[in-house]
Amino acid sequence: MTFRYSHTFPMSGPNKLPRFKQWAVENIPGVAVSLPPQVPVKSEALTVRLKSIDDRDTLIGKLEGVSF
DSSP: OOOOEEEEEEOOSSOHHHHHHHHHHHHOTTOOEEOOSOOOTTOOEEEEEESSHHHHHHHHHHHTTOOO
């Protein structure tokens, strides 16, 4: 199964990938995500790839009100 769906959300500052990975482990443990190999510090967004539309909806729901 491939990661066909994606969601881009605002995220600023350094260490985006480790911060998101930690948040994902704590908040969406059953959702498989694919992250880019690196994200520039100056980037103001993070794109996460997901396997299903249900996983995408779960991620969007959990991200409401969260600031990174």
